[in-house]
Amino acid sequence: MAYPTPYTYIQCPCSDQSAADRGNALASEDLDDDERTFDPRAPRSNYSLYPLEYLLYCEDCQQIRCPRCVTEETVTYYCPNCLFEVPSSNLRSEGNRCTRSCYQCPICIGPLQVSAIQPMSDDNLLSPEGQSSSNGGPYALFCQYCNWSSTDVGIKFDRPSGIHSQLGKLNNGGTPKITIRDVKERRKENPDEPPLPDDEVDRDLQFASLRTFYQEQLANSNPNLGGMTLQDSIGFSSPAALSRIMSLYTGRGHPGRMQQGPADIMREALNSEEGLKSAQLDESSMIKKLTNDGWQATTSSEQRAHQVSAGRFQDELRPIPYLLRTKRSKRCPACRHIISKPESKVASTRFKIRLVAKSYIPTITLRPMHPTAAPVPVTSRPAVNDEEPLTPLKPYQYILTFKNPLFESIKVTLATSNTTPGRFASKVTVLCPEFEVDANTDMWDDALKDDGRDKGRKRDEGAGQGETAKIWERGRNWVSIILEVVPASLRPEHQTLLGKDKDDVDDSPLKEDEDILEIPMFIRMEWEADAQHDMVSAHGKDKEAKEKRELAYWCVLGVGRISHE
Numbered sequence: 001m002a003y004p005t006p007y008t009y010i011q012c013p014c015s016d017q018s019a020a021d022r023g024n025a026l027a028s029e030d031l032d033d034d035e036r037t038f039d040p041r042a043p044r045s046n047y048s049l050y051p052l053e054y055l056l057y058c059e060d061c062q063q064i065r066c067p068r069c070v071t072e073e074t075v076t077y078y079c080p081n082c083l084f085e086v087p088s089s090n091l092r093s094e095g096n097r098c099t100r101s102c103y104q105c106p107i108c109i110g111p112l113q114v115s116a117i118q119p120m121s122d123d124n125l126l127s128p129e130g131q132s133s134s135n136g137g138p139y140a141l142f143c144q145y146c147n148w149s150s151t152d153v154g155i156k157f158d159r160p161s162g163i164h165s166q167l168g169k170l171n172n173g174g175t176p177k178i179t180i181r182d183v184k185e186r187r188k189e190n191p192d193e194p195p196l197p198d199d200e201v202d203r204d205l206q207f208a209s210l211r212t213f214y215q216e217q218l219a220n221s222n223p224n225l226g227g228m229t230l231q232d233s234i235g236f237s238s239p240a241a242l243s244r245i246m247s248l249y250t251g252r253g254h255p256g257r258m259q260q261g262p263a264d265i266m267r268e269a270l271n272s273e274e275g276l277k278s279a280q281l282d283e284s285s286m287i288k289k290l291t292n293d294g295w296q297a298t299t300s301s302e303q304r305a306h307q308v309s310a311g312r313f314q315d316e317l318r319p320i321p322y323l324l325r326t327k328r329s330k331r332c333p334a335c336r337h338i339i340s341k342p343e344s345k346v347a348s349t350r351f352k353i354r355l356v357a358k359s360y361i362p363t364i365t366l367r368p369m370h371p372t373a374a375p376v377p378v379t380s381r382p383a384v385n386d387e388e389p390l391t392p393l394k395p396y397q398y399i400l401t402f403k404n405p406l407f408e409s410i411k412v413t414l415a416t417s418n419t420t421p422g423r424f425a426s427k428v429t430v431l432c433p434e435f436e437v438d439a440n441t442d443m444w445d446d447a448l449k450d451d452g453r454d455k456g457r458k459r460d461e462g463a464g465q466g467e468t469a470k471i472w473e474r475g476r477n478w479v480s481i482i483l484e485v486v487p488a489s490l491r492p493e494h495q496t497l498l499g500k501d502k503d504d505v506d507d508s509p510l511k512e513d514e515d516i517l518e519i520p521m522f523i524r525m526e527w528e529a530d531a532q533h534d535m536v537s538a539h540g541k542d543k544e545a546k547e548k549r550e551l552a553y554w555c556v557l558g559v560g561r562i563s564h565e
Contacts, residue, residue: 004384005516005561006366006398010055010357011038011554014069015048038520038554039421049556052364055357056339058332064357064553065339070330078346081111081322085346097321101163105143106303106310106317112141114160117151141319153315164321171202172316180208183273195271198278203309210275217266286312329353362402362412362437362525366557369397369482389563390517392489398559400430403478404437408527411436412479415522420488423506424562427486428519432471440477487517487562510564517559524552 039045047068056065077086079098086098103112117140138156141163142149150156154173157166169177178200186193201209269276290298297314304310310317330340341353373385390396404410414433419425473480490510531545 004386005558006368007558008052008364008366009040009049009556009558010052010064010361011045011048011556012050012055012064012066012069013553014066015044037417037421038522038556040518040520040556041422041514045556052358052361053356056330057355057357057360058335058337058339059355060335060337061332062549062551063332063334064361064551065330065332069333070339071333071336072328072330075327075329075342076344076346077324077326079322080325083346086324091324096324098324099164099321101161102322103141103163103319104306104322105146105148106307106320107148107314108143108146109306109320110143110145112143112150112319114139114157114163115142116160117156150319153317155318167319172318177202178205180205180212183209187273195273198272198280201272201277206272206275206277209273210269213269213274214266289313359405361551361553362404362410362523364555364557365401365403366483366559367399367401369399387560389561390485390487390559391563391565392487395484395486396559398483398485399472399480400483400557401478401480402435402437404440405477406527406529407439407441408529409436409439410525410527413524413526415524416519420517420519423514424488424490426488426517426519426562429484430481430521431484432481435471435479435481437479438474438477483519483557485517485519485559490515490562490564515562515564517562519557519559521555521557522552523555524550526550 040049048066050066054067056070057063058065074088077088077091077096078084079086079100079102081098081102082100084098084100086094101114104110105112117138137158137160139158139160140150140156155167155170156174157163159166171177178196183196183205293313298312299310299314299317303317307318307320327342327344327346329338329342331338338353339355340351342348342351368387372388376383376385402412412435414430416428416430418429419427471479472482527549528546529549531547
């Protein structure tokens with residue numbers, strides 16, 4: 001994990017497998033799993049460690065929730081360009097794209113603006129009657145970043161409004177699109193007219209023809225459907241239409257009785273009017289165009305991924321309508337309690353409910369007692385100067401600070417292994433594994449207390465390091481302790497000094513980020529909070545009823561990189 005050190009990450013409990021999920025494993029194996037130290041270098045750990053700012057908290061379950069273990073529900077759909085809210089009922093008919101003339105450039109994905117191709121002069125702004133004229137067309141879509149315009153692909157518009165409907169009627173080059181209605185009208189006027197050639201049938205016309213063809217086939221073979229369209233949910237997915245669904249498999253499907261015998265056979269499309277389009281295997285024209293225009297005239301894989309209709313050349317690209325975004329609420333997967341819910345207003349960035357874990361569990365910071373990096377000047381912030389690599393087999397002291405966000409004092413208990421997991425085991429010593437952090441009260445109330453705690457909070461600095469089982473420094477709602485580490489040597493031959501046999505020594509090359517010293521630490525916090533409503537009612541009118549709560553979780557402290565020397 002290539003992160004700037006030092007850092008602190010919290011493990012979400014959703015990655016732990018319970019005994020029921022493991023399929024009733026043996027009790028001895030379960031005990032080994034419970035007593036096993038968390039390994040931050042395991043492949044599974046990459047999906048369970050998060051910064052504290054990324055985590056949420058469920059008050060009912062009293063558990064940490066990460067972005068992977070919450071249940072999301074869509075609150076609203078909106079366009080990120082015009083911030084117009086789109087009803088969910090319109091998604092089925094209009095798709096998940098904005099239809100309010102909001103387009104992106106197919107080259108650089110920048111926003112496109114509608115402007116006149118030839119701006120009007122001051123003399124042309126007034127009509128012959130002396131009134132202002134608003135007809136300054138034709139218009140086109142222009143990109144302010146890469147100077148691409150829709151005129152590069154031959155698309156122009158008659159008016160600056162209704163771009164979505166105008167663009168849907170034009171092909172690249174400015175020719176009008178042939179719709180299924182035009183094909184039907186031509187067939188009525190001239191029934192003997194041959195079908196359209198394949199090169200004039202685009203994707204939209206082919207899909208509309210296939211949809212119309214199969215809708216007619218379903219209506220002819222299944223009269224019980226009553227002429228319902230393909231997208232009508234009552235025809236296929238409704239439980240009340242069981243007879244209609246069974247008619248697809250039992251034959252002709254007359255209402256009131258089940259027909260026995262072979263089912264009606266639906267034929268396939270035969271020509272372009274029914275949606276059949278043969279594959280274009282002759283690529284001689286594309287090869288000739290590539291030879292004349294060069295490689296720069298072709299489209300990239302990213303451009304083809306943004307729009308399905310894009311071909312292999314730049315002149316086949318079209319303006320991309322903005323993809324709709326969503327605002328989502330998050331629920332706890334266990335109790336279905338809402339832990340995050342944004343406001344429904346599109347322009348608002350506020351939340352109605354936002355239970356962040358930073359407001360319920362302590363914030364942990366780690367800094368060296370004797371920093372080697374020079375302080376960053378104020379004019380150069382927020383840059384951070386990296387510490388020098390840690391010298392192997394040399395003791396280092398770090399100040400570990402816990403800041404309490406709760407309004408009740410908490411008791412913290414720390415547990416960690418004597419050596420870090422992994423191939424290179426470093427020694428770790430926590431000088432004060434149990435301590436109490438005061439409540440997050442008002443700073444003025446703390447200042448008015450005449451208890452002598454506002455002076456001399458630091459221990460004697462003559463020793464140069466914190467004493468065993470003593471707190472290094474204490475504040476209003478924070479406590480600092482000393483963490484001592486002895487980095488291991490990265491040379492395989494030095495692993496025999498730790499008591500390993502020569503056969504057990506792994507002399508393989510150093511893996512990526514294996515030189516980072518990471519300390520897994522188990523944190524258990526206890527505090528007394530106000531009792532819930534049911535507990536208060538059980539105790540009568542006892543307003544000062546308290547209940548004991550506790551929370552335990554793993555965290556990973558990234559101390560720094562070990563020197564390779």
